[in-house]
Amino acid sequence: MxxxxxxxxxxxxxxxxxxxxxxxxxxxxxxxxxxxxxxxxxxxxxxxxxxxxxxxxxxxxxxxxxxxxxxxxxxxxxxxxxxxxxxxxxxxxxxxxxxxxxxxxxxxxxxxxxxxxxxxxxxxxxxxxxxxxxxxxxxxxxxxxxxxxxxxxAVAGETADTIDELDRLSARETEVMRLIARGYSYKEVAGSLFISIKTVETHVSAVLRKLQLSNRHELTAWALARKLL
The missing domain is CATH 3.40.50.2300 (Response regulator)
Structure with missing residues (x-):
């Protein structure tokens, strides 16, 4: 190096x-x-x-x-x-x-x-x-x-639904969603985005509610299926 x-x-x-x-x-x-x-x-x-x-x-x-x-x-x-x-x-x-x-x-x-x-x-x-x-x-x-x-x-038609789903999320919620879906802990997400762990928890709850998902494992599967990771 x-x-x-x-x-x-x-x-x-x-x-x-x-x-x-x-x-x-x-x-x-x-x-x-x-x-x-x-x-x-x-x-x-x-x-x-x-x-x-x-x-x-x-x-x-x-x-x-x-x-x-x-x-x-x-x-x-x-x-x-x-x-x-x-x-x-x-x-x-x-x-x-x-x-x-x-x-x-x-x-x-x-x-x-x-x-x-x-x-x-x-x-x-x-x-x-x-x-x-x-x-x-x-x-x-x-x-x-x-x-x-x-x-x-070429994939615009296939991703139309995904775009609609992502439009439900704020910019910060989208950032948190990607990191959580990649397997980062709440503490790691908080450190990366310079926010509190409590704020991360709030964003994750909002993301799951808006996307109609139950937990972070479903969130990861959702993101992988849409090639967002």
């Missing part, structure tokens, strides 16, 4: 803080050198496990994340997002990969990535994409934009 070059993102300067995650050191070095000076690279990671550790420790604003990574349970970049995101609630993930395969794009976006660009992008383009993600945009390489729309549009 590379040594961190700055304090966690919350304590860093006003510069946009970045973590680079890729298993090829030459690519990491080249990307780091090509990024705009206004982006502050906090560190680098080369595997799933290293990435999770550094995301949680450094709390970068944006993670430039390769899709295929060694380590962990074999889930690559998507696994990094699923495990690290609950413990780094202000961190955003931007996939950066040589792959434009459908399975790769869909899996990492479903995991929570805010965009997906290919490694053919220049340093300036990657820097701009990181800033746009920080501003709240969803960013895709031009060649992927149409594919992403087609991929998610």
């Amino acid at each position: 590379s040594e961190a070059t700055a304090q966690p993102g919350a304590a860093a300067s006003a510069a946009l803080t970045i973590l680079i995650v890729d298993d090829h050191s030459i690519f990491r070095s080249g990307l780091r050198a090509d990024l705009d000076a206004g982006l502050q690279v906090l560190g680098e990671a080369a595997s799933v496990d290293e990435a999770i550790t550094l995301v949680v420790a450094l709390q970068p604003r944006v993670v430039l994340l390769d899709v295929h990574l060694p380590g962990g349970l074999g889930g690559g970049g998507a696994e990094v997002i699923r495990v690290a995101a609950p413990r780094a609630p202000h961190t955003l993930f931007l996939a950066l990969s040589v792959s434009d395969a459908a399975d790769d794009v869909v899996s990492v976006i479903r995991a929570g990535a805010r965009g997906y660009i290919t490694k053919s992008a220049s340093g300036a383009e990657v820097s701009d994409a990181a800033r746009r993600v920080d501003d709240g945009d969803a960013v895709f390489s031009p060649k992927l934009a149409g594919f992403v729309l087609d991929a998610f549009g």
